Amino acid sequence: MRRVSIFGATGSIGQNTIDLIARAPQDYEVIALTGASNIAQLAMDAKNLRARVAITAHDHLLGDLRDALAGTDVEAAAGVTAITEAAARSADWTMSAIVGAAGLAPGLTTLQQGGTLALANKESLVCAGKLMLETAKAHEARLLPVDSEHSAVFQALVGEDMAAVERVIITASGGAFRDWPLEDLGKATLDEASSHPNWDMGQRITIDSASMFNKAMELIETREYFGVRPDQIEVLIHPESMIHAMVGFADGALMAHVGPPDMRHAIGYALHWPERRKLPVERLDLAKIAQLSFRAPCDTRWPALRLARDVMETGGLAGAVFNAAKETALDGFIGGRIGFTDMAEVVEEVLTIVTSTPGHIDATMTLDNVAKVDHVARQEAARVILNRAG
Ligand code: NAD
Ligand code: MG
Numbered sequence: 001m002r003r004v005s006i007f008g009a010t011g012s013i014g015q016n017t018i019d020l021i022a023r024a025p026q027d028y029e030v031i032a033l034t035g036a037s038n039i040a041q042l043a044m045d046a047k048n049l050r051a052r053v054a055i056t057a058h059d060h061l062l063g064d065l066r067d068a069l070a071g072t073d074v075e076a077a078a079g080v081t082a083i084t085e086a087a088a089r090s091a092d093w094t095m096s097a098i099v100g101a102a103g104l105a106p107g108l109t110t111l112q113q114g115g116t117l118a119l120a121n122k123e124s125l126v127c128a129g130k131l132m133l134e135t136a137k138a139h140e141a142r143l144l145p146v147d148s149e150h151s152a153v154f155q156a157l158v159g160e161d162m163a164a165v166e167r168v169i170i171t172a173s174g175g176a177f178r179d180w181p182l183e184d185l186g187k188a189t190l191d192e193a194s195s196h197p198n199w200d201m202g203q204r205i206t207i208d209s210a211s212m213f214n215k216a217m218e219l220i221e222t223r224e225y226f227g228v229r230p231d232q233i234e235v236l237i238h239p240e241s242m243i244h245a246m247v248g249f250a251d252g253a254l255m256a257h258v259g260p261p262d263m264r265h266a267i268g269y270a271l272h273w274p275e276r277r278k279l280p281v282e283r284l285d286l287a288k289i290a291q292l293s294f295r296a297p298c299d300t301r302w303p304a305l306r307l308a309r310d311v312m313e314t315g316g317l318a319g320a321v322f323n324a325a326k327e328t329a330l331d332g333f334i335g336g337r338i339g340f341t342d343m344a345e346v347v348e349e350v351l352t353i354v355t356s357t358p359g360h361i362d363a364t365m366t367l368d369n370v371a372k373v374d375h376v377a378r379q380e381a382a383r384v385i386l387n388r389a390g
Contacts, residue, residue, distance in 0.1 A: 005030070009034055011035075012205075031086075050073070059079045062077070065078065090115065094116065099121070100323075101323055104124045104370065115142075116144060120147065123323050146266050165226075165247060168232060168234070169233075170245045171237070171241070171244060172214075173197055176197065185341050199263075204330060213330075213347075215305060216304035219309070238294050260284055262282065264281055317361040321376075323374070324373070324375075329344075354377050360372075
């Protein structure tokens with residue numbers, strides 16, 4: 001039996017992971033499941049999977065969680081520290097699917113135990129890629145990509161020599177506003193930004209797909225994960241979301257990964273790696289699909305892509321600033337304090353301010369320094385947002 005833990009179990013990735021595990025309960029011993037406000041879901045999954053511990057991120061919900069788990073053997077816990085402590089309980093395979101920078105500390109703690117970390121939380125690599133990879137190496141832990149594009153690249157690289165890799169192409173559906181007239185983007189509403197043409201995901205990543213901040217983070221994630229130079233990474237708009245990524249080699253060959261837009265594929269690949277096992281995903285009928293289309297991304301429509309390239313060039317802790325400013329700007333948009341196109345402007349302004357202030361982004365990459373610069377960037381972003389509103 002493999003011991004597994006799922007961080008962010010109640011979210012979109014977490015629920016897809018549980019779907020796969022619940023199909024073969026005899027193969028898994030579930031150690032920890034974590035969530036935030038959806039106590040009913042967390043408690044139900046913890047009971048069904050006979051988890052040892054269920055943890056909510058919110059201290060004030062501990063009573064509710066205890067009540068929901070009354071009469072079972074599942075331990076209840078709450079708070080940020082309890083989540084990180086759960087990551088120190090030994091597991092063979094851990095899913096990192098908390099959304100945002102909150103996923104970094106539990107992910108690092110998991111790597112320190114030397115097991116396998118299946119990483120959906122791309123923010124960890126954007127904020128502290130070097131630290132994540134060094135920690136994995138120091139503790140002989142394994143990091144496996146779960147983001148569909150990065151899983152696709154990882155699969156295209158099996159048996160290949162990195163020295164022969166010329167370029168990596170990650171695809172993007174283009175999100176909700178791919179075909180909107182540019183002048184309408186400023187008026188896009190929360191509802192309009194929260195529906196994705198192809199993927200069913202959490203609200204934050206769905207909005208990030210419309211603004212292309214998701215792809216911007218994935219550019220950085222590609223650089224960190226595969227060690228390729230920024231100029232070797234391309235973004236390609238591919239509205240059908242069937243090809244997730246391509247790797248181009250020295251001989252001109254492109255290896256493309258094709259599959260349905262279903263995250264259970266990338267999750268299942270990381271769960272069973274290095275084996276391939278049967279997965280309950282749709283089998284594509286390409287004759288029926290008939291056509292796949294591609295186009296170049298437009299920097300005017302999606303300034304986030306340019307910002308990600310600036311961040312890669314700046315280096316240091318610029319990724320942590322970028323992510324924190326983006327998370328705050330996204331909160332501002334969700335809360336109705338700023339408009340859709342303001343998000344990229346806020347992030348750009350914060351990047352300029354924080355990267356030009358000495359001592360922030362050139363600090364050593366430790367969890368503490370990442371947390372400090374994250375805090376500074378969130379404060380700056382809140383100030384920039386307030387100024388705009390005023
Ligand atoms: P989601 O919003 O559906 O779920 C987020 C999970 O994190 C929930 O379990 C929630 O309870 C928990 N959470 C939220 N805030 C928390 C906090 N402060 N502390 C602890 N836990 C907290 O998100 P999702 O779509 O499942 O995405 C999860 C991660 O996976 C993100 O990093 C996202 O970018 C990445 N990802 C998602 C998809 C997808 O298809 N949904 C694809 C690729 C990558
Ligand atoms: Mg992705």
